[in-house]
Amino acid sequence: MAHPRHLIAPLSRIARPSIALARPEVPRLIPNTFQSIRCAANKTPKTPKRKKKVSSVFRQYDLRNAEQFSLVDAMHYIRAFEVGQNTSSVKYEMHVRFRTLKNGPVVRNRLRLPHAVKTDMKICVIAPPNSKAANEARAAGAILVGEETVFEQIREGKIDFDRCICHTESLQKLNKSGIARILGPRGLMPSSKMGTVVANIGSTVQDMVGASEYRERMAVVRMAVGQLGFTPQQMQANIKAFMDSIKKDVAQLNDRINKEIHEVVLSSTHAPGFTLNGEFKGANSIEPQLLAGPL
The missing domain is CATH 3.40.50.790 (Ribosomal protein L1/L10, domain II)
Known part of the structure; x- marks a missing residue:
């Protein structure tokens, strides 16, 4: 009969590798305290966002370098854009822009022009x-x-x-x-x-x-001031009446309210706007009588 030692030795040779393979490897983990310290040290603090300052007045463009036109020149260019259109259906429109507060009172009125615009x-x-x-x-x-x-x-x-x-x-x-x-x-x-x-x-x-109504919206007053077939003299009379009415409305506001006219633009149904300089006719303007009647 074999001695017990001869049986234990082979078993030990078999059991050692199996035991060694079954032993799980312990991963080398960084301590939690060190991880938290490292993340906190590398994390950049967020800078608080600054609130954007909201302006209390409407934005206006600098007109010092802008091209401005006399009434005759503006009508001349507008009629060029309206070639082929019906002179009684196309209207000249005036846009008056103010320098004013956003939450201030608005200009609103009704006006009967010297030369009524057909409505x-x-x-x-x-x-x-x-x-x-x-x-x-x-x-x-x-x-x-x-x-x-x-x-x-x-x-x-x-x-x-x-x-x-x-x-x-x-x-x-x-x-x-x-x-x-x-x-x-x-x-x-x-x-x-x-x-x-x-x-x-x-x-x-x-x-x-025979009257027209106008109202200020977003610091701008818009109103039709003539038909495409109007002469420059008729347009001048209507524009003068319109501007006088607006100035009167502004003068009736509270003394503490500052509302000033910044820009006056003339446009039409299909033409772009032309900033007026307040003059009736320029040095190189065409004769006013050429800007009346059919195109």
Whole structure:
């Protein structure tokens, strides 16, 4: 019989490699404390973002090096862009830019130009039916006159007019009708401040048919000041009346409000804008009589 030692030796030779292979290798890990210290040391602190300063005034461009034109030259170039267009449908448009605060009061008014620009303005009049004011409104050219019939059409969404006037006798019914939430966002709600709640309906409608309304938006006032077939003299008269009205509106503002005219631009339906220098005719301008009539 074999001695036990002879049996143990072969078993030991087999067991040692298996035991050695089964032993897991312990990875050399960096201590957590050292890792956290290393990351904290290499991490760059974030600089707080500075808030962008918002300007309280509208941005204006420097006009010292900008090219400016006389009225005759601007009309000359604009008519070149409008070749082939109908002179009665294309309109000259004036843009007046202000230096003003963003949250300041705006300029808004209605003006009857010396030479009326043809418009198809539709006027609605809220007045007692079959009253003297209603008859005057119809004779002056109003397309819709009445009280309850007008309120019902507005509630149904049938708003086929450009201006709305209310007689003083119908103001109480207008306030109770609930149409302010419909006409207000459209800028059609009559108000005493805007001169659309009046006692004399006939003359107001007549003035409004031939008048134009302007309002400042984003520091700019825009309004049509003539048709393409107007002569430079007619345009000069309309522009003067428009600028005088704007200056009067600015003068009526609070003394603490600083609103100044920065730029005056003349454009048309299809032409770009030309900055005016305030002169009627330049040294090299063409004769004004050539800028009238058909193209």
